[in-house]
Amino acid sequence: MAKILVVGSLAYDDVQTPFERKKRVLGGAACYSALAASLYAPVSIVGVVGTDFEESDLERLHAKHVDVSAIERRPGRSFHWAGRYDYDLSSAETLGTDLGVFGDWRPQVPDALADTPFVFLANIDPDIQLETLEHVRTPTCVVLDTMNFWIDHKRDAVARVMSRVDVVSVNEAEARQLCQTFSIVRAAREILALGPRALIIKRGEHGATLFTKDGSFWSPAFPLEKIQDPTGAGDSFAGGFIGHLARSGRIDDIELRRAVLHGIVCASFAVETFSVDGIEALTQERAVERYRGLRSLVSVEAGSTSEADPFASARP
Amino acid sequence: MAKILVVGSLAYDDVQTPFERKKRVLGGAACYSALAASLYAPVSIVGVVGTDFEESDLERLHAKHVDVSAIERRPGRSFHWAGRYDYDLSSAETLGTDLGVFGDWRPQVPDALADTPFVFLANIDPDIQLETLEHVRTPTCVVLDTMNFWIDHKRDAVARVMSRVDVVSVNEAEARQLCQTFSIVRAAREILALGPRALIIKRGEHGATLFTKDGSFWSPAFPLEKIQDPTGAGDSFAGGFIGHLARSGRIDDIELRRAVLHGIVCASFAVETFSVDGIEALTQERAVERYRGLRSLVSVEAGSTSEADPFASARP
Numbered sequence: 001m002a003k004i005l006v007v008g009s010l011a012y013d014d015v016q017t018p019f020e021r022k023k024r025v026l027g028g029a030a031c032y033s034a035l036a037a038s039l040y041a042p043v044s045i046v047g048v049v050g051t052d053f054e055e056s057d058l059e060r061l062h063a064k065h066v067d068v069s070a071i072e073r074r075p076g077r078s079f080h081w082a083g084r085y086d087y088d089l090s091s092a093e094t095l096g097t098d099l100g101v102f103g104d105w106r107p108q109v110p111d112a113l114a115d116t117p118f119v120f121l122a123n124i125d126p127d128i129q130l131e132t133l134e135h136v137r138t139p140t141c142v143v144l145d146t147m148n149f150w151i152d153h154k155r156d157a158v159a160r161v162m163s164r165v166d167v168v169s170v171n172e173a174e175a176r177q178l179c180q181t182f183s184i185v186r187a188a189r190e191i192l193a194l195g196p197r198a199l200i201i202k203r204g205e206h207g208a209t210l211f212t213k214d215g216s217f218w219s220p221a222f223p224l225e226k227i228q229d230p231t232g233a234g235d236s237f238a239g240g241f242i243g244h245l246a247r248s249g250r251i252d253d254i255e256l257r258r259a260v261l262h263g264i265v266c267a268s269f270a271v272e273t274f275s276v277d278g279i280e281a282l283t284q285e286r287a288v289e290r291y292r293g294l295r296s297l298v299s300v301e302a303g304s305t306s307e308a309d310p311f312a313s314a315r316p
Numbered sequence: 317m318a319k320i321l322v323v324g325s326l327a328y329d330d331v332q333t334p335f336e337r338k339k340r341v342l343g344g345a346a347c348y349s350a351l352a353a354s355l356y357a358p359v360s361i362v363g364v365v366g367t368d369f370e371e372s373d374l375e376r377l378h379a380k381h382v383d384v385s386a387i388e389r390r391p392g393r394s395f396h397w398a399g400r401y402d403y404d405l406s407s408a409e410t411l412g413t414d415l416g417v418f419g420d421w422r423p424q425v426p427d428a429l430a431d432t433p434f435v436f437l438a439n440i441d442p443d444i445q446l447e448t449l450e451h452v453r454t455p456t457c458v459v460l461d462t463m464n465f466w467i468d469h470k471r472d473a474v475a476r477v478m479s480r481v482d483v484v485s486v487n488e489a490e491a492r493q494l495c496q497t498f499s500i501v502r503a504a505r506e507i508l509a510l511g512p513r514a515l516i517i518k519r520g521e522h523g524a525t526l527f528t529k530d531g532s533f534w535s536p537a538f539p540l541e542k543i544q545d546p547t548g549a550g551d552s553f554a555g556g557f558i559g560h561l562a563r564s565g566r567i568d569d570i571e572l573r574r575a576v577l578h579g580i581v582c583a584s585f586a587v588e589t590f591s592v593d594g595i596e597a598l599t600q601e602r603a604v605e606r607y608r609g610l611r612s613l614v615s616v617e618a619g620s621t622s623e624a625d626p627f628a629s630a631r632p
Binding site: 087088182183184185186203206207209215216217218220223224225226254257258261295296297298299300301307 | 540
C-alpha cells in the first residue's frame, strides 16, 4: 500500500464541554489525522513542536507506527488551543490560541519523504500550503483542509491552493462562506470549478457529502448515543479518508465514496473520547465492524454488498 | 395495487417567506399527502371543509384521481393556517390558526372505505386518531403523524396511538421532545418499544431516517438549489412513503427503505413551489427520474441497482 505524508499541527488542547473539562491533552490536526491514517497505511508527519512537548507523546505516535522523524523540535512553546463546546456539542468556541513555535514555522519536507504519493495538507496558512506543494514531487493525491480564518483573510490564496490539489475538505459553513451562498450544491459546483477532482463537505452530526463531476454521495454520521469531545473529528475524518485511498491505491468515484465512509468511521471513534484517545485505541477490527454498520445505514438493499473486507490484505 | 385512505385536514394557508407572501392557498395535511400518494395508488380522503371551500379546489384533487366523496362540507369556515419562515426556510413560526369546522370534527369513515388496507392518519388530536382506528377494519399498514402540541398536552394518548399503528412519522424535534433526550438513537429505541414496526424521523434539510428493529436507514434530502415553501414537506413525504408501500404491497425493510426515498422525492417537489402546486404537477416520470438520482446519492457502488422501474406496472 502507498505511503502517506501529513503536514500539520501537533498541539496541546484545553477542552471544555458542559460535562467535563480537560487540560493540555494531546491534539492538533496532524496527530488526529496521522493516528487515523496509520490504521490503513504507513504515515509520516511533517510538523513542529516546542521544548514543552512531551517525549512520551511522540512515543504514543511512534507506537502506532507513525513516523515522527520529520517532526522538528524548536525552542519555544508548542501550539496550544483552548476551546469550549455548548450542550449541542457541535461548533467550538475558541477561548484562546497560542501558536508558539507553529507561528512562524515553514514545513520542510525531507528529501526522503518528497516522493510520498498521498499527502494531507492540514489546516495552516494557504500560502504555506502552496509552498509545501513545491516540496512534494508528483504526488498521486493531495487532500487539503482549511478554515474560516483563511477564507476571511486570504481568500485568493485559499482558492489558489484548492486549484492545485486533488481533494478539498471543508465544513458546511466554510463552503458557504467561501462561495457566499446558502446552497451547498451551488458552493460545491463553484469549488469543483476551481479544479479539484473531489470536494468533501463535512456536516458534523449530519455526516459528510462527497462531490465529484459525476455526482454526489451523502453519508450520515455514524449514529452515537454519547459524544464526549468533537475536537479532531474533521482531521480524523481526513485521516481515514486518505488512509483508505492510500490502501486501495485507486482514486475513482467508488473508492472515494468508500473513503468517505472510512473517514466517518474514524471521526466517530475520535468524538467518543477526549483528545486522541479514541482514535489511538482504534483497531482495524473495530473500524471494519463500524464500517459495515455504516454501510448498512446507507444501503437500500440492506446488507447486500460485494465489497471485500477493507483490511483483508493485512490479515492472515 | 392496494388502496390508500388519508384522514386529515384540508386547509387554506397564508404563507410568508423572506422572499414572497401567499394568501389563502390550498394546503392541509390531507391535500399534500393525498396528492403525493395518488401518484402511486388510488387514494380517498376522509376530511371536512367549510362553506368557504372552493369547489374548484375539490376539483383539483379529483383531477388527480383523489376520491373526494368522503370529504364532508359543513356550515362554517374551513381550517386556516398562517405561518412564516425565516431565511433558513426550516421551521415555521405559526402566526395564527383558525380550526373552523375542523375544530370539533370527528372523522366518519364510510363503510365503503372501512376496508382500505393502507391508512395515513395525518396530524390531529391523538384521541381522535384512536377513535378513527376503530372505524377501519384490519388495515395492512397504518402510518401515523402527530405534532409537538399533542406531545405537550396529550402525551399518553400520543403514546397509545403510536402503540396501535405500523409506522410512526415524526420530526427530529418531536422525537426528542417525546422521549426527553437529545439522542435520536435513544428516542428511536423508545418509540419502537411502544410497538410500531417502523419509525421515521424527518430531519428537514438533512433528510429522513427509518428505524426498524433490524437497523436504520439514513437518507439525505434531495439536494435542491432553490426552495420556495417548506409547508407540506412532511405530509408529502408521508404520501410518497405510503404510496410506495401500497403500490409494492410488501412491507419489509427493503420496501420501507425504498418508501423513504419515495417520500423524500415527493417532499422535494412539494417544497420547490408554494402550496400544493409542485406535488400537484408531479408526474410519475419526473418522480422516477428524481428517485434514481436520490438512489445514486446514497449508493456506494454508484449507479448499481437491481431495482426495476418503480412505476413499471402502470406503463405500456
